[in-house]
Amino acid sequence: MLKQQARLFTKISVLLDVATLVTAFCLAYVLLQLTYDRLQDILEYAWALLIILPTWLLLLSYSGIYGSMRTKRFGEIFGQLFKVHMIGGMVMTSFIYMLDSKGFSRMLIGAFMLISLVLMATTKATVKQVLKYFRRKGYNIRNILIVGNGEKARHFAQLAQDHADWGLAVIGFIPFCDVNKEETTQDCIKIGTIDSLNDICKQRLVDEVVFSLPTEQMPLIDDHIASLQEMGVTVRMVIDLYDIPTARKEITLFHDELPMLTFYGKAFDSEQLFLKRCLDIVGSLVGLFITGLLLPFIALAIRIESKGPLFFSQNRVGENGRIFKCWKLRSMFVDAEERKKELMGLNEMNGAMFKIKDDPRVTRVGKFIRKTSIDELPQFWNVFCGEMSLVGTRPPTPDEVATYQNWHRKRICIKPGITGLWQVSGRNQIEDFDEVVRLDIRYIEEWSLWLDIQLLAKTVWVVVARRGAS
Structure with a gap:
């Protein structure tokens, strides 16, 4: 009986989703027609539904949205819907490009995706609440x-x-x-x-x-x-599981054949990582645009004071030990790396990190762009390429990682970030490397998209107030 009910519920869910997609498309057209007034007749765009309906339904089915929602949280359901709409939007855009349909409004697709996401999330939430009500009354047990x-x-x-x-x-x-x-x-x-x-x-x-x-x-x-x-x-x-201390556990079928139990060292799941990556792409594009506007003036100031390249790149350790080129605007004299060994005795940090106040290797322009964090603008390119994230842990150098204790290595289990919990917690006042690591681990274990947004907002304030950088 319950299996028959489940099959019936799946069919109803599919029909509701079809109705939602068609409604969202029509609403998007009407709203754009009222505000934009350059659209052709709606029948000229109706062919898009022949792509939208099978694409969205296939993605919804593949995401597992038609499975049991008994114990699913709404946040998990919304994450699945968001992912479906992002991928579906890319598929739809690709079709329009391949068909060379220049008359098709890209704004219509964008409006459709937004309205569809809101309507579908509302529908799923309503259905979930209705089912909850009936289950409390003793039905569908x-x-x-x-x-x-x-x-x-x-x-x-x-x-x-x-x-x-x-x-x-x-x-x-x-x-x-x-x-x-x-x-x-x-x-x-x-x-x-x-x-x-x-x-x-x-x-x-x-x-x-x-x-x-x-x-x-x-x-x-x-x-x-x-x-x-x-x-x-x-x-x-x-x-x-013997109460093994781990950030997250997951049981999956490897290649649909082998049951596999996975212990993760970080709390991020695939949906969360997808949302974080979307934020990174949008944020890095904005950052690169700002960098392009400021670069001519900064380049002139750097070149006037000291000879050498505009950009400085250094090998840094990324996610799980991957080595990548981390880019910065050059804030030091060209022989800075050679002089580092001479200055090791002045290191103010306890542990595997090098930092000294009034570093003689830093130029006058370098002091300004460091104070304002302008020197880190090229790292938006690292974020766009997927080597870094907007928010994460500080990317260490290979020689620093070589001195790490076991528990220190957890800070490199995620992508490093341009900013993070340490950067907004008064990094100049923290001189103990272990405390830096504790802040990084706290970020890893308490991560949420909302936390990233909060840290980005705090970073803007720290940069404007010129606090914590040197």
Whole structure:
């Protein structure tokens, strides 16, 4: 019954999405016609729907949006929709370019994408709330039988009870090992033994069986899983991960064949990385435009004071140890690297970082462009190329990384950034390298797109106020 309902719900979802896409396209046309007034008749653009509908539906299906939304957060759903619309927009733009359709309005595609994203997100949120309401009323419920009586089994039952809108009803527990006393957890009582599992599934209404067992007992349940699968019962397993400290865990099918458990050293998932990359591309293009406007004046000032190249490049360590050329406007005399060894005794930082106040290698123009962070403008090119991010950790040099302790290396598990938590926390006042690393790790573990936006805003204020740079 529930499987039939799920198939029906998927069909309804597809029809709703088709209606949403068509509505968004028509609304985009009407709004542009009212404001722009240069569009042709709507029938001249209708052919675009022949590309939009199959492309969007295919991307929506591939993203997993038509799967169960019981336990999905809205943020996850919106992330999937945003990704679909970005990729769909690129596909649509490519088609228009290949067809050489000069009469087709690019503004129409942009308006359609924005309206479609808003409408589709609103529709999904509304449907999710409606389903939550009916599940709280006792409709569309999945009956769950838990095999296991440990802490994780009880935690699963508690989550199901606390989130009535998920529509998961735990009907009872079956301890895997012999238990003399009757086990009661969250109003769910022991209803049998492992040997009677098949009979219980035949006699009671059971939609899913959840195994929650210690890792060493997992090999003992192969026959039980095979028997349940033979009866068509869905089986899930709560995996005991020994409470390994990790930023994020994920179970996937490698090449649709091999189940793989992944422990990530950072909390970013693919959707979040995609959104971060979109922000990087937009921000780097704006930054490169500003750089182009300022460059003639800065170049003249640098060349007047000291001979040598306009730009300075240096090998830096990027994500997971990748070496890349980090670009800056030259703020030092050309022999700065050779003189660094002579000045090592004046280093004010404790640990694997070199910094001294009133560095004699810095030119007068260099002091100004460092104070205003203008020297870092060329790094927008590194961001555009994907070697850096707008926000991240400071890119270290290879000789610094060579002295790192194990825990220091976590700061290079993500792309380095032009700005970051350290830069807006008064970097001139922090002289302990370990404190810099702690700030970087805090950023990695607490990352969100909103945090990046906040740090970018703070960076603008720091640059304008000329605080923290030297």
